Amino acid sequence: MDKYKKEMPISYTFGIFPTFELLKHKTTYVQKVMVHEKLTITPDIQNMLDFCKQHDILVEFCTKQIEKIADKENTMVVGVFSKYEATIERGKNHIVLVNPSDMGNLGTIMRTALGFDVKNIAIIAPCVDIFNPKAIRASMGAVFSLNIQIYNSFAEYLTQHGNNHMYPFMLKGTQTLQTLGKPCAPFSLIFGNEGSGLDDSFLSIGTSVVIKHSPAIDSLNLAISVALALYTMR
Amino acid sequence: MDKYKKEMPISYTFGIFPTFELLKHKTTYVQKVMVHEKLTITPDIQNMLDFCKQHDILVEFCTKQIEKIADKENTMVVGVFSKYEATIERGKNHIVLVNPSDMGNLGTIMRTALGFDVKNIAIIAPCVDIFNPKAIRASMGAVFSLNIQIYNSFAEYLTQHGNNHMYPFMLKGTQTLQTLGKPCAPFSLIFGNEGSGLDDSFLSIGTSVVIKHSPAIDSLNLAISVALALYTMR
Numbered sequence: 407m408d409k410y411k412k413e414m415p416i417s418y419t420f421g422i423f424p425t426f427e428l429l430k431h432k433t434t435y436v437q438k439v440m441v442h443e444k445l446t447i448t449p450d451i452q453n454m455l456d457f458c459k460q461h462d463i464l465v466e467f468c469t470k471q472i473e474k475i476a477d478k479e480n481t482m483v484v485g486v487f488s489k490y491e492a493t494i495e496r497g498k499n500h501i502v503l504v505n506p507s508d509m510g511n512l513g514t515i516m517r518t519a520l521g522f523d524v525k526n527i528a529i530i531a532p533c534v535d536i537f538n539p540k541a542i543r544a545s546m547g548a549v550f551s552l553n554i555q556i557y558n559s560f561a562e563y564l565t566q567h568g569n570n571h572m573y574p575f576m577l578k579g580t581q582t583l584q585t586l587g588k589p590c591a592p593f594s595l596i597f598g599n600e601g602s603g604l605d606d607s608f609l610s611i612g613t614s615v616v617i618k619h620s621p622a623i624d625s626l627n628l629a630i631s632v633a634l635a636l637y638t639m640r
Numbered sequence: 641m642d643k644y645k646k647e648m649p650i651s652y653t654f655g656i657f658p659t660f661e662l663l664k665h666k667t668t669y670v671q672k673v674m675v676h677e678k679l680t681i682t683p684d685i686q687n688m689l690d691f692c693k694q695h696d697i698l699v700e701f702c703t704k705q706i707e708k709i710a711d712k713e714n715t716m717v718v719g720v721f722s723k724y725e726a727t728i729e730r731g732k733n734h735i736v737l738v739n740p741s742d743m744g745n746l747g748t749i750m751r752t753a754l755g756f757d758v759k760n761i762a763i764i765a766p767c768v769d770i771f772n773p774k775a776i777r778a779s780m781g782a783v784f785s786l787n788i789q790i791y792n793s794f795a796e797y798l799t800q801h802g803n804n805h806m807y808p809f810m811l812k813g814t815q816t817l818q819t820l821g822k823p824c825a826p827f828s829l830i831f832g833n834e835g836s837g838l839d840d841s842f843l844s845i846g847t848s849v850v851i852k853h854s855p856a857i858d859s860l861n862l863a864i865s866v867a868l869a870l871y872t873m874r
Contacts, residue, residue: 423858510744514861521853521860551856619755622785624657626755626867627748633864634871 407486409475410539417537419485419547420476426454427547428485429463438464440484442472454483477539489537494526494555499592499640500570501632504530504560505599512536513544514629520548522636527554528563528594560596570594572612573639575631576604579616586615589639597635600628641720643709644773651771653719653781654710660688661781662719663697672698674718676706688717711773723771728760728789733826733874734804735866738764738794739833746770747778748863754782756870761788762797762828794830804828806846807873809865810838813850820849823873831869834862 410418416437419425429436439458445451458465472484494500501519506512512534519527533556534541542549557563571590575583575597596611598604603625608614617634619626626634644652650671653659663670673692679685692699706718728734735753740746746768753761767790768775776783791797805824809817809831830845832838837859842848851868853860860868 514864517857517861518864521857523854523856546858548857620757622757623751623755623782624780627751627863629861629864630748630752630867633860633867637868637871 407471407475412535412538416486416488417542418475418539419487419542420478420481420483420539421543422450422454422483424542424545424547425483425485426450426457427550428487429454429457429461431550432487432490433461433463435487435490436463437486437488438466440466440468440472440486442482443467443469445482451483492553492555494528494553494567496567497569497592498526499524500526500528500567500594501636502528502530502560502563502594502596503533504596504604506533506628508600508628509534509538509541510544511600511627511629513541513546513549515632516541516545516548516552516554518629518633518636520551522640524636524640525552527552528567529554529556530560530563531556531558567594572596573635574604574608574611574614575617575635576608576614577616577625578606578609579614580609581613581615583615583617583635583638586613586639593639595632595635595639597628597632641705641709646769646772650720650722651776652709652773653721653776654712654715654717654773655777656684656688656717658776658779658781659717659719660684660691661784662721663688663691663695665784666721666724667695667697669721669724670697671720671722672700674700674702674706674720676716677701677703679716685717726787726789728762728787728801730801731803731826732760733758734760734762734801734828735870736762736764736794736797736828736830737767738830738838740767740862742834742862743768743772743775744778745834745861745863747775747780747783749866750775750779750782750786750788752863752867752870754785756874758870758874759786761786762801763788763790764794764797765790765792801828806830807869808838808842808845808848809851809869810842810848811850811859812840812843813848814843815847815849817849817851817869817872820847820873827873829866829869829873831862831866
Protein backbone atom coordinates (compact mmCIF):
# COMPACT_ATOMS: atom_id res chain seq x y z
CA MET A 407 0.00 0.00 0.00
CA ASP A 408 1.42 3.38 -1.06
CA LYS A 409 1.09 6.98 -0.03
CA TYR A 410 -1.95 8.46 -1.73
CA LYS A 411 -1.71 9.58 -5.33
CA LYS A 412 -4.50 10.93 -7.50
CA GLU A 413 -4.09 8.14 -10.06
CA MET A 414 -4.78 5.38 -7.55
CA PRO A 415 -8.17 3.59 -7.72
CA ILE A 416 -8.38 3.69 -3.90
CA SER A 417 -8.08 6.38 -1.26
CA TYR A 418 -7.81 6.63 2.52
CA THR A 419 -9.59 8.19 5.47
CA PHE A 420 -7.28 9.13 8.33
CA GLY A 421 -8.68 9.23 11.86
CA ILE A 422 -11.69 7.75 13.57
CA PHE A 423 -14.26 10.41 12.64
CA PRO A 424 -13.97 10.39 8.82
CA THR A 425 -13.40 6.62 8.85
CA PHE A 426 -16.66 6.02 10.70
CA GLU A 427 -18.48 8.35 8.26
CA LEU A 428 -17.05 6.27 5.39
CA LEU A 429 -18.17 3.03 7.03
CA LYS A 430 -21.70 4.26 7.69
CA HIS A 431 -22.40 6.00 4.38
CA LYS A 432 -20.31 4.12 1.80
CA THR A 433 -20.15 0.67 3.37
CA THR A 434 -19.94 -1.23 0.10
CA TYR A 435 -16.88 0.66 -1.09
CA VAL A 436 -14.80 -0.08 2.03
CA GLN A 437 -11.91 -2.48 1.43
CA LYS A 438 -10.66 -2.64 4.98
CA VAL A 439 -9.89 -0.69 8.13
CA MET A 440 -6.30 -0.53 9.36
CA VAL A 441 -5.55 0.14 13.02
CA HIS A 442 -2.32 1.08 14.81
CA GLU A 443 -1.05 -1.17 17.59
CA LYS A 444 -1.06 1.81 19.98
CA LEU A 445 -4.79 2.37 19.44
CA THR A 446 -6.67 2.91 22.70
CA ILE A 447 -10.14 1.34 22.72
CA THR A 448 -12.51 4.21 23.54
CA PRO A 449 -16.31 3.78 23.30
CA ASP A 450 -16.22 5.40 19.80
CA ILE A 451 -13.55 2.99 18.65
CA GLN A 452 -15.49 0.06 20.08
CA ASN A 453 -18.59 1.19 18.16
CA MET A 454 -16.57 1.33 14.99
CA LEU A 455 -15.09 -2.12 15.53
CA ASP A 456 -18.55 -3.51 16.25
CA PHE A 457 -19.84 -1.93 13.04
CA CYS A 458 -17.03 -3.56 11.05
CA LYS A 459 -17.81 -6.95 12.58
CA GLN A 460 -21.54 -6.63 11.79
CA HIS A 461 -20.76 -5.73 8.18
CA ASP A 462 -17.95 -8.23 7.61
CA ILE A 463 -15.39 -5.50 7.10
CA LEU A 464 -11.79 -6.59 7.55
CA VAL A 465 -9.92 -4.88 10.41
CA GLU A 466 -6.14 -5.29 10.34
CA PHE A 467 -3.37 -4.25 12.68
CA CYS A 468 -0.80 -2.65 10.37
CA THR A 469 1.25 -0.12 12.29
CA LYS A 470 4.04 0.18 9.71
CA GLN A 471 1.63 0.59 6.82
CA ILE A 472 -0.18 3.36 8.65
CA GLU A 473 3.04 5.17 9.49
CA LYS A 474 4.05 4.92 5.83
CA ILE A 475 0.88 6.32 4.28
CA ALA A 476 -0.55 8.70 6.92
CA ASP A 477 -0.09 12.45 6.41
CA LYS A 478 0.05 13.20 10.15
CA GLU A 479 1.72 11.54 13.11
CA ASN A 480 -0.45 9.73 15.63
CA THR A 481 -2.91 8.43 13.07
CA MET A 482 -4.47 5.42 14.76
CA VAL A 483 -7.21 4.45 12.30
CA VAL A 484 -7.20 4.37 8.49
CA GLY A 485 -10.05 3.42 6.19
CA VAL A 486 -9.20 2.05 2.74
CA PHE A 487 -11.90 2.43 0.10
CA SER A 488 -12.46 2.15 -3.64
CA LYS A 489 -13.19 5.46 -5.31
CA TYR A 490 -16.67 5.72 -6.78
CA GLU A 491 -18.70 8.00 -9.01
CA ALA A 492 -21.91 9.71 -7.98
CA THR A 493 -24.72 11.55 -9.72
CA ILE A 494 -26.35 14.71 -8.43
CA GLU A 495 -30.13 14.78 -8.14
CA ARG A 496 -32.33 16.68 -10.59
CA GLY A 497 -34.65 19.31 -9.21
CA LYS A 498 -32.76 19.72 -5.92
CA ASN A 499 -30.69 22.62 -4.64
CA HIS A 500 -27.10 22.44 -5.85
CA ILE A 501 -23.76 24.06 -5.17
CA VAL A 502 -21.69 24.41 -8.34
CA LEU A 503 -17.95 24.94 -7.94
CA VAL A 504 -16.16 26.04 -11.09
CA ASN A 505 -12.49 24.95 -11.05
CA PRO A 506 -11.88 24.85 -7.28
CA SER A 507 -8.17 24.50 -6.58
CA ASP A 508 -7.77 24.25 -2.80
CA MET A 509 -8.43 20.98 -1.00
CA GLY A 510 -9.00 22.57 2.38
CA ASN A 511 -11.64 24.89 0.93
CA LEU A 512 -13.33 22.03 -0.89
CA GLY A 513 -13.51 19.93 2.27
CA THR A 514 -14.85 22.83 4.32
CA ILE A 515 -17.49 23.53 1.65
CA MET A 516 -18.63 19.90 1.75
CA ARG A 517 -18.96 19.97 5.54
CA THR A 518 -20.89 23.26 5.45
CA ALA A 519 -23.17 22.12 2.60
CA LEU A 520 -24.13 18.99 4.53
CA GLY A 521 -24.67 21.11 7.65
CA PHE A 522 -27.14 23.29 5.75
CA ASP A 523 -28.90 20.43 3.93
CA VAL A 524 -27.60 20.93 0.40
CA LYS A 525 -26.56 17.42 -0.57
CA ASN A 526 -25.70 17.84 -4.25
CA ILE A 527 -22.45 19.43 -5.38
CA ALA A 528 -21.43 19.79 -9.02
CA ILE A 529 -17.76 20.43 -9.69
CA ILE A 530 -16.54 21.74 -13.02
CA ALA A 531 -13.12 20.37 -14.07
CA PRO A 532 -10.25 21.13 -13.98
CA CYS A 533 -10.49 20.87 -10.21
CA VAL A 534 -8.81 19.40 -7.16
CA ASP A 535 -9.12 15.71 -6.42
CA ILE A 536 -12.23 15.23 -4.25
CA PHE A 537 -10.84 11.97 -2.86
CA ASN A 538 -7.51 13.39 -1.71
CA PRO A 539 -7.23 12.49 2.00
CA LYS A 540 -6.69 16.18 2.83
CA ALA A 541 -10.03 17.10 1.28
CA ILE A 542 -11.67 14.17 3.08
CA ARG A 543 -10.15 15.29 6.37
CA ALA A 544 -11.27 18.92 5.90
CA SER A 545 -14.77 17.64 5.09
CA MET A 546 -14.78 15.63 8.35
CA GLY A 547 -16.12 12.78 6.25
CA ALA A 548 -19.05 14.82 4.87
CA VAL A 549 -17.89 13.79 1.39
CA PHE A 550 -19.44 10.35 2.02
CA SER A 551 -22.93 11.77 2.67
CA LEU A 552 -23.04 14.01 -0.41
CA ASN A 553 -23.62 13.45 -4.10
CA ILE A 554 -20.65 14.97 -5.88
CA GLN A 555 -20.47 14.90 -9.65
CA ILE A 556 -17.63 16.15 -11.84
CA TYR A 557 -18.53 17.88 -15.15
CA ASN A 558 -16.13 18.73 -17.94
CA SER A 559 -17.69 22.15 -18.48
CA PHE A 560 -20.37 24.41 -17.09
CA ALA A 561 -22.24 23.99 -20.38
CA GLU A 562 -22.44 20.26 -19.72
CA TYR A 563 -23.88 20.94 -16.26
CA LEU A 564 -26.44 23.35 -17.77
CA THR A 565 -27.72 20.83 -20.29
CA GLN A 566 -28.69 18.56 -17.39
CA HIS A 567 -29.78 21.07 -14.78
CA GLY A 568 -30.72 24.20 -16.74
CA ASN A 569 -34.14 24.23 -15.09
CA ASN A 570 -32.61 25.17 -11.74
CA HIS A 571 -32.60 28.88 -10.82
CA MET A 572 -29.01 29.97 -11.32
CA TYR A 573 -27.23 32.31 -8.88
CA PRO A 574 -23.64 32.99 -9.91
CA PHE A 575 -21.64 34.66 -7.12
CA MET A 576 -19.23 37.27 -8.44
CA LEU A 577 -17.77 40.64 -7.47
CA LYS A 578 -19.67 42.23 -10.38
CA GLY A 579 -22.97 40.65 -9.28
CA THR A 580 -26.08 42.74 -9.94
CA GLN A 581 -27.83 41.92 -6.63
CA THR A 582 -26.38 41.92 -3.14
CA LEU A 583 -26.82 38.87 -0.95
CA GLN A 584 -27.88 41.28 1.80
CA THR A 585 -30.98 42.43 -0.14
CA LEU A 586 -31.72 39.38 -2.28
CA GLY A 587 -34.30 37.75 -0.05
CA LYS A 588 -35.46 34.16 -0.47
CA PRO A 589 -34.20 32.59 -3.70
CA CYS A 590 -36.39 30.64 -6.08
CA ALA A 591 -35.97 26.91 -5.53
CA PRO A 592 -34.55 24.63 -6.74
CA PHE A 593 -31.44 26.78 -6.96
CA SER A 594 -27.85 26.41 -8.09
CA LEU A 595 -25.36 28.58 -6.20
CA ILE A 596 -22.37 28.96 -8.52
CA PHE A 597 -18.87 29.93 -7.35
CA GLY A 598 -15.62 30.42 -9.27
CA ASN A 599 -12.01 29.54 -8.63
CA GLU A 600 -10.28 30.92 -5.50
CA GLY A 601 -7.97 33.17 -7.48
CA SER A 602 -9.91 34.16 -10.57
CA GLY A 603 -13.60 33.91 -9.61
CA LEU A 604 -16.24 33.51 -12.35
CA ASP A 605 -15.65 35.15 -15.72
CA ASP A 606 -18.00 37.81 -17.11
CA SER A 607 -19.97 35.28 -19.17
CA PHE A 608 -21.74 34.30 -15.93
CA LEU A 609 -23.27 37.80 -15.69
CA SER A 610 -25.84 36.70 -18.26
CA ILE A 611 -26.80 33.52 -16.41
CA GLY A 612 -29.68 33.73 -13.92
CA THR A 613 -29.31 36.31 -11.14
CA SER A 614 -25.73 37.27 -10.34
CA VAL A 615 -25.06 38.02 -6.68
CA VAL A 616 -22.31 39.89 -4.81
CA ILE A 617 -21.58 39.55 -1.10
CA LYS A 618 -20.67 43.07 -0.01
CA HIS A 619 -17.61 43.47 2.17
CA SER A 620 -15.30 46.32 3.13
CA PRO A 621 -12.81 47.54 0.51
CA ALA A 622 -10.02 46.68 2.98
CA ILE A 623 -9.99 43.15 1.54
CA ASP A 624 -9.81 41.98 -2.04
CA SER A 625 -12.37 39.21 -1.70
CA LEU A 626 -13.76 36.74 0.80
CA ASN A 627 -12.35 33.23 1.06
CA LEU A 628 -14.27 30.79 -1.18
CA ALA A 629 -15.52 28.51 1.61
CA ILE A 630 -16.65 31.58 3.57
CA SER A 631 -18.60 32.91 0.56
CA VAL A 632 -20.33 29.57 0.04
CA ALA A 633 -21.26 29.39 3.74
CA LEU A 634 -22.72 32.92 3.80
CA ALA A 635 -24.73 32.20 0.65
CA LEU A 636 -26.04 28.88 1.97
CA TYR A 637 -26.90 30.26 5.37
CA THR A 638 -28.72 33.28 3.96
CA MET A 639 -30.53 31.60 1.07
CA ARG A 640 -31.75 28.33 2.45
CA MET B 641 18.33 33.79 7.36
CA ASP B 642 16.57 30.61 8.43
CA LYS B 643 13.29 28.87 7.74
CA TYR B 644 10.63 30.36 10.01
CA LYS B 645 10.42 29.22 13.62
CA LYS B 646 8.10 30.52 16.31
CA GLU B 647 11.01 31.59 18.54
CA MET B 648 12.47 33.96 15.95
CA PRO B 649 12.03 37.72 16.51
CA ILE B 650 11.25 38.15 12.80
CA SER B 651 8.80 36.59 10.36
CA TYR B 652 8.15 36.54 6.62
CA THR B 653 5.44 37.34 4.13
CA PHE B 654 5.50 35.15 1.02
CA GLY B 655 4.11 36.53 -2.22
CA ILE B 656 3.34 39.99 -3.55
CA PHE B 657 -0.10 40.46 -2.01
CA PRO B 658 0.67 39.91 1.69
CA THR B 659 4.04 41.63 1.28
CA PHE B 660 2.41 44.79 -0.07
CA GLU B 661 -0.12 44.71 2.80
CA LEU B 662 2.82 44.50 5.24
CA LEU B 663 4.59 47.41 3.54
CA LYS B 664 1.50 49.63 3.54
CA HIS B 665 0.21 48.92 7.05
CA LYS B 666 3.31 48.09 9.11
CA THR B 667 5.97 50.07 7.28
CA THR B 668 8.14 50.73 10.30
CA TYR B 669 8.50 47.04 11.13
CA VAL B 670 9.79 46.04 7.69
CA GLN B 671 13.45 45.05 7.64
CA LYS B 672 13.72 44.41 3.92
CA VAL B 673 12.08 42.93 0.85
CA MET B 674 13.76 40.03 -0.92
CA VAL B 675 13.06 39.34 -4.59
CA HIS B 676 13.83 36.34 -6.79
CA GLU B 677 15.94 36.84 -9.91
CA LYS B 678 13.14 35.33 -12.01
CA LEU B 679 10.67 37.99 -10.85
CA THR B 680 8.68 39.51 -13.71
CA ILE B 681 8.02 43.24 -13.29
CA THR B 682 4.23 43.58 -13.50
CA PRO B 683 2.49 46.89 -12.69
CA ASP B 684 1.75 45.58 -9.14
CA ILE B 685 5.40 44.69 -8.62
CA GLN B 686 6.47 48.09 -9.94
CA ASN B 687 4.09 49.80 -7.48
CA MET B 688 5.61 47.79 -4.66
CA LEU B 689 9.17 48.62 -5.70
CA ASP B 690 8.27 52.32 -5.97
CA PHE B 691 6.74 52.15 -2.50
CA CYS B 692 9.96 50.65 -1.11
CA LYS B 693 12.05 53.38 -2.76
CA GLN B 694 9.82 56.15 -1.36
CA HIS B 695 10.09 54.70 2.14
CA ASP B 696 13.79 53.80 2.05
CA ILE B 697 13.08 50.09 2.36
CA LEU B 698 15.91 47.83 1.25
CA VAL B 699 15.11 45.57 -1.73
CA GLU B 700 17.57 42.73 -2.28
CA PHE B 701 17.90 40.07 -4.94
CA CYS B 702 18.41 36.86 -2.96
CA THR B 703 17.20 33.90 -4.96
CA LYS B 704 18.92 31.24 -2.85
CA GLN B 705 17.70 32.72 0.42
CA ILE B 706 14.12 32.74 -0.88
CA GLU B 707 14.33 29.16 -2.07
CA LYS B 708 15.67 28.17 1.35
CA ILE B 709 13.00 29.80 3.49
CA ALA B 710 9.85 29.81 1.31
CA ASP B 711 7.14 27.23 2.01
CA LYS B 712 6.04 26.99 -1.63
CA GLU B 713 7.85 26.87 -4.92
CA ASN B 714 7.71 29.88 -7.20
CA THR B 715 7.80 32.41 -4.38
CA MET B 716 9.11 35.57 -6.05
CA VAL B 717 8.74 38.15 -3.27
CA VAL B 718 9.40 37.85 0.47
CA GLY B 719 8.94 40.53 3.11
CA VAL B 720 11.06 40.33 6.26
CA PHE B 721 9.68 42.08 9.32
CA SER B 722 10.18 42.39 13.07
CA LYS B 723 7.34 40.93 15.10
CA TYR B 724 5.39 43.49 17.11
CA GLU B 725 2.76 43.62 19.81
CA ALA B 726 -0.59 45.33 19.44
CA THR B 727 -3.40 46.40 21.75
CA ILE B 728 -7.08 46.01 20.99
CA GLU B 729 -9.30 49.06 21.32
CA ARG B 730 -11.69 49.53 24.22
CA GLY B 731 -15.35 50.02 23.45
CA LYS B 732 -15.14 48.53 19.94
CA ASN B 733 -16.54 45.28 18.60
CA HIS B 734 -14.18 42.35 19.21
CA ILE B 735 -13.74 38.78 18.14
CA VAL B 736 -12.36 36.61 20.96
CA LEU B 737 -10.75 33.30 20.00
CA VAL B 738 -10.15 30.95 22.91
CA ASN B 739 -7.21 28.60 22.19
CA PRO B 740 -7.37 28.50 18.38
CA SER B 741 -5.12 25.74 17.06
CA ASP B 742 -5.29 25.87 13.27
CA MET B 743 -3.28 28.45 11.33
CA GLY B 744 -5.43 28.27 8.22
CA ASN B 745 -8.57 28.96 10.26
CA LEU B 746 -6.90 31.83 12.09
CA GLY B 747 -5.79 33.46 8.84
CA THR B 748 -9.23 33.04 7.27
CA ILE B 749 -10.86 34.56 10.37
CA MET B 750 -8.56 37.59 10.16
CA ARG B 751 -9.41 38.12 6.50
CA THR B 752 -13.15 37.80 7.16
CA ALA B 753 -13.05 40.07 10.22
CA LEU B 754 -11.35 42.82 8.22
CA GLY B 755 -13.87 42.30 5.42
CA PHE B 756 -16.72 42.87 7.86
CA ASP B 757 -15.12 45.81 9.69
CA VAL B 758 -14.23 44.17 12.99
CA LYS B 759 -10.64 45.26 13.52
CA ASN B 760 -9.92 44.02 17.03
CA ILE B 761 -9.20 40.36 17.76
CA ALA B 762 -8.34 39.01 21.21
CA ILE B 763 -6.70 35.60 21.33
CA ILE B 764 -6.55 33.57 24.53
CA ALA B 765 -3.37 31.50 24.90
CA PRO B 766 -2.38 28.73 24.40
CA CYS B 767 -2.90 29.39 20.72
CA VAL B 768 -1.24 29.15 17.32
CA ASP B 769 1.46 31.60 16.35
CA ILE B 770 -0.23 34.58 14.68
CA PHE B 771 2.97 35.45 12.82
CA ASN B 772 3.50 32.04 11.28
CA PRO B 773 3.82 32.63 7.51
CA LYS B 774 0.99 30.13 6.89
CA ALA B 775 -1.40 32.19 9.03
CA ILE B 776 -0.23 35.37 7.28
CA ARG B 777 -0.81 33.76 3.90
CA ALA B 778 -4.30 32.54 4.82
CA SER B 779 -5.09 36.05 6.08
CA MET B 780 -3.98 37.49 2.71
CA GLY B 781 -2.08 40.07 4.76
CA ALA B 782 -5.17 41.14 6.75
CA VAL B 783 -3.12 40.49 9.91
CA PHE B 784 -1.30 43.78 9.26
CA SER B 785 -4.51 45.85 9.29
CA LEU B 786 -5.91 44.39 12.51
CA ASN B 787 -5.20 44.88 16.20
CA ILE B 788 -4.50 41.44 17.60
CA GLN B 789 -3.74 41.01 21.29
CA ILE B 790 -2.82 37.80 23.08
CA TYR B 791 -4.20 37.26 26.61
CA ASN B 792 -3.10 34.58 29.05
CA SER B 793 -6.67 33.83 30.10
CA PHE B 794 -10.24 34.81 29.34
CA ALA B 795 -10.42 36.30 32.85
CA GLU B 796 -7.62 38.68 31.94
CA TYR B 797 -9.52 39.74 28.81
CA LEU B 798 -12.67 40.28 30.89
CA THR B 799 -10.95 42.58 33.37
CA GLN B 800 -10.11 44.94 30.50
CA HIS B 801 -13.17 44.59 28.30
CA GLY B 802 -15.91 43.38 30.64
CA ASN B 803 -18.14 46.27 29.56
CA ASN B 804 -18.56 44.78 26.10
CA HIS B 805 -21.71 42.71 25.49
CA MET B 806 -20.50 39.12 25.49
CA TYR B 807 -21.79 36.53 23.00
CA PRO B 808 -20.17 33.13 23.50
CA PHE B 809 -20.85 30.78 20.57
CA MET B 810 -21.41 27.19 21.70
CA LEU B 811 -23.48 24.15 20.80
CA LYS B 812 -25.38 24.56 24.10
CA GLY B 813 -26.14 28.23 23.39
CA THR B 814 -29.48 29.49 24.72
CA GLN B 815 -30.32 31.65 21.67
CA THR B 816 -30.04 30.77 18.00
CA LEU B 817 -28.15 33.08 15.67
CA GLN B 818 -31.12 32.78 13.33
CA THR B 819 -33.49 34.47 15.81
CA LEU B 820 -31.09 36.64 17.80
CA GLY B 821 -31.56 39.88 15.87
CA LYS B 822 -29.24 42.86 16.18
CA PRO B 823 -26.75 42.46 19.02
CA CYS B 824 -26.01 45.18 21.59
CA ALA B 825 -22.82 47.02 20.66
CA PRO B 826 -19.99 47.08 21.44
CA PHE B 827 -19.96 43.31 21.33
CA SER B 828 -17.48 40.49 21.85
CA LEU B 829 -18.13 37.37 19.76
CA ILE B 830 -16.41 34.52 21.60
CA PHE B 831 -15.42 31.22 19.97
CA GLY B 832 -13.69 28.13 21.40
CA ASN B 833 -11.05 25.78 20.11
CA GLU B 834 -11.69 23.83 16.86
CA GLY B 835 -11.91 20.50 18.64
CA SER B 836 -13.31 21.24 22.06
CA GLY B 837 -15.33 24.46 21.70
CA LEU B 838 -16.06 26.59 24.77
CA ASP B 839 -16.53 24.88 28.13
CA ASP B 840 -19.78 25.15 30.08
CA SER B 841 -18.51 28.04 32.22
CA PHE B 842 -19.21 30.31 29.24
CA LEU B 843 -22.95 29.56 29.52
CA SER B 844 -23.10 32.09 32.37
CA ILE B 845 -21.35 34.85 30.43
CA GLY B 846 -23.54 37.28 28.48
CA THR B 847 -25.85 35.72 25.88
CA SER B 848 -24.76 32.33 24.61
CA VAL B 849 -25.57 31.65 20.96
CA VAL B 850 -25.83 28.50 18.84
CA ILE B 851 -25.73 28.40 15.04
CA LYS B 852 -28.25 25.72 14.11
CA HIS B 853 -27.21 23.18 11.52
CA SER B 854 -28.37 19.75 10.45
CA PRO B 855 -27.55 16.81 12.74
CA ALA B 856 -25.67 15.25 9.79
CA ILE B 857 -22.57 17.15 10.91
CA ASP B 858 -20.94 17.37 14.30
CA SER B 859 -20.20 21.08 14.15
CA LEU B 860 -19.37 23.83 11.70
CA ASN B 861 -15.76 24.74 10.93
CA LEU B 862 -14.50 27.51 13.24
CA ALA B 863 -13.79 30.07 10.51
CA ILE B 864 -17.23 29.39 9.01
CA SER B 865 -18.94 29.95 12.39
CA VAL B 866 -17.12 33.25 12.90
CA ALA B 867 -18.06 34.41 9.40
CA LEU B 868 -21.76 33.56 9.85
CA ALA B 869 -21.81 35.35 13.22
CA LEU B 870 -20.06 38.44 11.86
CA TYR B 871 -22.21 38.61 8.76
CA THR B 872 -25.46 38.25 10.68
CA MET B 873 -24.66 40.43 13.68
CA ARG B 874 -22.89 43.45 12.23
